[in-house]
Amino acid sequence: MKFDVAELTAVAPELTLLTLACLVLLVDLFVKEESRIITGLLTLGSLLITAAVVAAGMGGESQLLFSESVIRDPMGDVLKIAILLITTMVFLYSGDYQKDRGLYRGEYFVLGLFGVLGMMILIAAHSFLTLYLGLELMSLSMYAMVALQRDEARASEAAMKYFVLGALASGMLLYGISMLYGATGTLNISEVAHFIQGQKENADLNLVLVFGLVFVVSGIAFKLGAVPFHMWVPDVYQGAPTSVTTYIASVPKIAAFALVMRLLVDGLNGMVADWQPMLMILALLSMALGNLIAIAQTNLKRMLAYSGISHIGFLLLGVLSATEAGYESAMFYAITYALTSAGGFGMILLMSRKGFEAEELSDYKGLAKRHPWYALMMLILLFSMAGVPPTVGFYAKLAVLQQVISVGMVWLAIAAVAFSVIGAFYYLRVIKMIYFDPEEEGSQPLQQFDLNPVGITLSLNAIVVLLLGIFPAQLMLICQSAIG
Amino acid sequence: MSSDSSILSLLIWLPILGGLLTLAVGDRRGPFGRITALLFSIITLLISLSLFAEFDRTTHLMQFVELVPWIEPFNINYHLGVDGISMPFIVLTSFMTVIVVIAGWEVIQDRNAQYMAAFLIMTGLMNGVFAALDAILFYIFWEAMLIPMFIIIGVWGGPNRVYATIKFFLYTFLGSVFMLISLLWLYSESNTFSILAYHDLKIGMSAQMLIFFAFLLAFAVKVPMWPVHTWLPDAHVEAPTGGSVVLAAIMLKMGAYGFLRFTLPIVPDASSELDTFMITLSLIAVVYIGFVALVQQDMKKLIAYSSISHMGFVTLGFFIPFLIFKQSGSMEGAAIGIEGALAQMISHGFISGAMFLSVGVLYDRLHSRQIGDYGGVANTMPAFAAFMLFFSMANAGLPGTSGFVGEFMVILGAFRANFWIAFLAATTLIIGAAYTLWMYKRVVYGKVANDGVAGLSDMNHREFLMMTILAVAVLGMGLYPAPIIDVMHASVDHLLQQITISKL
Numbered sequence: 011m012k013f014d015v016a017e018l019t020a021v022a023p024e025l026t027l028l029t030l031a032c033l034v035l036l037v038d039l040f041v042k043e044e045s046r047i048i049t050g051l052l053t054l055g056s057l058l059i060t061a062a063v064v065a066a067g068m069g070g071e072s073q074l075l076f077s078e079s080v081i082r083d084p085m086g087d088v089l090k091i092a093i094l095l096i097t098t099m100v101f102l103y104s105g106d107y108q109k110d111r112g113l114y115r116g117e118y119f120v121l122g123l124f125g126v127l128g129m130m131i132l133i134a135a136h137s138f139l140t141l142y143l144g145l146e147l148m149s150l151s152m153y154a155m156v157a158l159q160r161d162e163a164r165a166s167e168a169a170m171k172y173f174v175l176g177a178l179a180s181g182m183l184l185y186g187i188s189m190l191y192g193a194t195g196t197l198n199i200s201e202v203a204h205f206i207q208g209q210k211e212n213a214d215l216n217l218v219l220v221f222g223l224v225f226v227v228s229g230i231a232f233k234l235g236a237v238p239f240h241m242w243v244p245d246v247y248q249g250a251p252t253s254v255t256t257y258i259a260s261v262p263k264i265a266a267f268a269l270v271m272r273l274l275v276d277g278l279n280g281m282v283a284d285w286q287p288m289l290m291i292l293a294l295l296s297m298a299l300g301n302l303i304a305i306a307q308t309n310l311k312r313m314l315a316y317s318g319i320s321h322i323g324f325l326l327l328g329v330l331s332a333t334e335a336g337y338e339s340a341m342f343y344a345i346t347y348a349l350t351s352a353g354g355f356g357m358i359l360l361m362s363r364k365g366f367e368a369e370e371l372s373d374y375k376g377l378a379k380r381h382p383w384y385a386l387m388m389l390i391l392l393f394s395m396a397g398v399p400p401t402v403g404f405y406a407k408l409a410v411l412q413q414v415i416s417v418g419m420v421w422l423a424i425a426a427v428a429f430s431v432i433g434a435f436y437y438l439r440v441i442k443m444i445y446f447d448p449e450e451e452g453s454q455p456l457q458q459f460d461l462n463p464v465g466i467t468l469s470l471n472a473i474v475v476l477l478l479g480i481f482p483a484q485l486m487l488i489c490q491s492a493i494g
Numbered sequence: 495m496s497s498d499s500s501i502l503s504l505l506i507w508l509p510i511l512g513g514l515l516t517l518a519v520g521d522r523r524g525p526f527g528r529i530t531a532l533l534f535s536i537i538t539l540l541i542s543l544s545l546f547a548e549f550d551r552t553t554h555l556m557q558f559v560e561l562v563p564w565i566e567p568f569n570i571n572y573h574l575g576v577d578g579i580s581m582p583f584i585v586l587t588s589f590m591t592v593i594v595v596i597a598g599w600e601v602i603q604d605r606n607a608q609y610m611a612a613f614l615i616m617t618g619l620m621n622g623v624f625a626a627l628d629a630i631l632f633y634i635f636w637e638a639m640l641i642p643m644f645i646i647i648g649v650w651g652g653p654n655r656v657y658a659t660i661k662f663f664l665y666t667f668l669g670s671v672f673m674l675i676s677l678l679w680l681y682s683e684s685n686t687f688s689i690l691a692y693h694d695l696k697i698g699m700s701a702q703m704l705i706f707f708a709f710l711l712a713f714a715v716k717v718p719m720w721p722v723h724t725w726l727p728d729a730h731v732e733a734p735t736g737g738s739v740v741l742a743a744i745m746l747k748m749g750a751y752g753f754l755r756f757t758l759p760i761v762p763d764a765s766s767e768l769d770t771f772m773i774t775l776s777l778i779a780v781v782y783i784g785f786v787a788l789v790q791q792d793m794k795k796l797i798a799y800s801s802i803s804h805m806g807f808v809t810l811g812f813f814i815p816f817l818i819f820k821q822s823g824s825m826e827g828a829a830i831g832i833e834g835a836l837a838q839m840i841s842h843g844f845i846s847g848a849m850f851l852s853v854g855v856l857y858d859r860l861h862s863r864q865i866g867d868y869g870g871v872a873n874t875m876p877a878f879a880a881f882m883l884f885f886s887m888a889n890a891g892l893p894g895t896s897g898f899v900g901e902f903m904v905i906l907g908a909f910r911a912n913f914w915i916a917f918l919a920a921t922t923l924i925i926g927a928a929y930t931l932w933m934y935k936r937v938v939y940g941k942v943a944n945d946g947v948a949g950l951s952d953m954n955h956r957e958f959l960m961m962t963i964l965a966v967a968v969l970g971m972g973l974y975p976a977p978i979i980d981v982m983h984a985s986v987d988h989l990l991q992q993i994t995i996s997k998l
Binding site for chain 2: 382393408411412420427428430438481486487
């Protein structure tokens with residue numbers, strides 16, 4: 011293996027983040043409890059610096075590095091920036107919540123940063139091994155983050171469930187990869203693609219490949235949280251401290267999209283005919299079950315979890331149309347969903363306070379009377395999730411549906427919109443509680459708002475969702491140039 | 495085509511800006527919120543009148559066109575323009591907004607500024623629906639409009655408002671997503687979202703059928719046609735007076751407008767194939783729903799059913815030309831059906847608005863909409879009784895009022911197609927008179943029914959003003975409808991030409 015120092019510049023973002031994460035870890039050892047804010051600010055700084063480094067290295071052709079085990083391409087750059095920025099937002103959201111619960115500790119930030127590092131490695135992977143390393147770094151960090159609140163039974167249970175099921179999924183993915191390796195004799199993604207292209211007629215080999223593919227898809231579906239591999243999602247979302255849920259529910263979806271792109275599209279493009287129907291089943295089931303079960307939820311975190319499952323179904327629709335424009339639409343969907351989802355959980359963080367989790371739907375009754383501004387922000391976010399214009403959620407759905415129809419799967423589009431109408435109901439119900447219901451007698455009064463960073467972040471988040479809904483062209487162009 | 499005038503943009507964005515300003519002014523500064531709202535609604539009306547004045551009646555081409563690329567990756571343009579079919583509705587929308595603002599002036603106590611703001615924002619969006627020439631732009635206005643209406647019914651509505659508003663939203667949302675699928679399919683065929691380009695697009699018969707039904711679902715819900723009308727009585731009854739007025743006067747017209755802008759010109763062969771089906775549905779609405787209206791105990795519900803029945807006339811008028819064409823081989827004399835339907839739409843806007851306002855006047859005083867709670871109102875509110883009599887007569891289609899013009903033209907058109915269709919449609923003159931006048935008799939005439947009625951005070955200046963404006967409009971259009979029909983003529987003729995050319 012030859013080593014070229016010049017190659018290091020291409021992975022500068024990852025190196026930067028690694029260094030800064032270690033720095034945060036060290037600094038945190040020396041800051042006192044009351045000045046922990048330094049760690050928080052350093053973390054935000056690290057993310058922004060890394061984003062700047064990615065931006066600085068953007069452009070140009072895609073490069074293969076380190077014996078073709080790492081790739082730097084436009085898609086990766088865009089996804090990394092999206093992840094870094096949205097994570098910054100997530101950390102801004104979680105500050106007060108963490109402080110109130112004694113969770114405002116260095117580990118939280120360091121784990122979050124390492125999770126992001128894992129995602130970046132995953133995105134940059136051009137070998138199954140790199141990919142797996144990135145995925146595990148991300149997953150392990152997240153398991154630990156869920157368990158952060160270790161004296162809380164619910165959180166520990168969620169962490170245990172997440173870890174066991176997550177490990178199982180990683181195992182499946184790894185097993186699938188080993189099958190692919192056995193059939194193709196290489197871990198390099200483009201070589202695998204090349205090999206499959208040349209072996210179309212070989213039925214025996216195909217059997218092994220499809221066998222491996224099934225496990226790979228299952229592993230991916232677990233990480234995405236697609237039905238029927240979704241069981242962990244509601245429990246983990248609900249059990250984890252809301253700040254951690256905000257993290258889990260947003261950026262890893264972008265990373266999971268990258269996982270799909272690297273494995274299925276870059277690596278196994280020759281087997282489209284095999285994975286397309288699998289994704290179709292996953293997508294349909296996710297949209298159906300996610301939307302239907304969400305109706306029955308009384309807990310906002312759980313409702314958003316099921317809503318997330320249905321969104322994953324939509325995202326998969328874009329991928330399974332298997333066209334370049336389809337991948338673009340899925341990428342657009344992943345990024346905008348992460349943004350909207352972070353906002354949704356951000357609302358819970360804003361409303362919660364010491365000793366009170368504003369996670370029941372009934373906690374939001376009559377919000378419009380008390381806080382018309384935040385009620386409006388929540389309204390925008392919810393309508394975006396429901397896919398009602400003029401919010402960005404509409405364009406995400408529009409782009410995906412357009413691709414599905416353009417490849418001739420009109421029935422799939424019809425099923426998708428039918429489920430999104432069902433989905434509209436539970437979003438409307440929350441809006442109904444916010445706007446139409448009077449405050450419940452004896453309900454916990456919500457936090458008093460002054461100008462706090464969480465509220466500002468939330469307002470920005472919702473306004474971005476609205477602005478992207480009115481002017482989506484720029485982001486769409488970015489996705490186009492990233493994939494095209 | 496380039497943008498030579500931005501009057502349409504102004505008509506869309508000025509009310510929205512006004513709404514945001516009203517929201518910003520809020521209720522804390524006394525009446526300034528609603529004064530802002532009134533000001534903006536009047537300016538919008540004046541601009542829309544100048545649109546009417548400058549409109550060129552001799553051409554069917556789109557006027558006041560604005561075309562700016564908007565979302566290039568999707569090929570979506572900010573494309574506006576009006577012809578003789580859409581322009582009158584923009585004026586109607588702007589007109590009704592002023593009425594609604596006046597109607598809500600003192601009546602809405604709770605969050606008055608937000609109420610006004612919601613209406614102004616909705617006005618801009620509704621003007622957008624009528625002006626949009628890009629399919630996605632149309633869809634965005636079409637859907638976005640639901641949000642303010644959802645909130646208006648849900649916040650300021652009656653006791654069962656939450657059920658009504660969620661039903662309203664989901665019904666409409668369900669209909670329109672299927673329209674979205676059709677639009678996306680049309681895009682995949684033509685690579686453009688221009689509605690005008692769709693008018694010339696060749697489409698096979700089976701695809702036309704599917705698109706027809708997808709559009710039908712969207713528009714029939716909105717009109718609403720029997721049997722997807724059930725959301726309307728609920729929404730009307732629970733909505734505040736202003737909400738009912740806008741719903742009846744304008745939102746219902748959007749479904750009908752959709753038929754003219756989308757269904758007929760885009761899928762003419764399917765429309766021609768299914769004309770008897772559509773005529774049957776329309777006649778069921780006219781006759782059956784008329785009888786349903788007869789038995790209502792709730793005034794608002796009665797007027798809501800009467801709206802459905804009147805909108806049946808509109809859809810009847812749209813599909814009559816196909817029948818005439820099949821029989822005579824030419825569109826000679828078919829224009830009267832569509833023009834009559836359009837006249838009916840505008841007239842119904844005035845009359846149903848006025849009827850709901852009349853009920854609103856009573857409701858503000860006694861907080862009941864039940865017919866049984868009233869009786870002898872004429873004794874205590876003579877001026878009001880006179881106005882309500884006039885509007886009731888108009889609702890029943892009395893010659894000399896605008897209600898007569900449209901119904902008469904549609905029936906005339908129906909006679910050219912088939913005697914029995916015309917016969918059934920004409921029964922509405924009897925049924926309509928029966929339910930409207932019977933309600934009027936029970937509410938207004940007779941002895942003073944109870945202490946509540948005895949203590950009623952007649953209309954104040956504000957109410958008098960809005961009633962007078964509407965009465966003038968109803969009477970004016972009834973006596974001299976020519977200016978409004980003239981505006982439509984060129985566009986309707988062009989539409990008739992379009993639908994005779996097969997797209998197969």
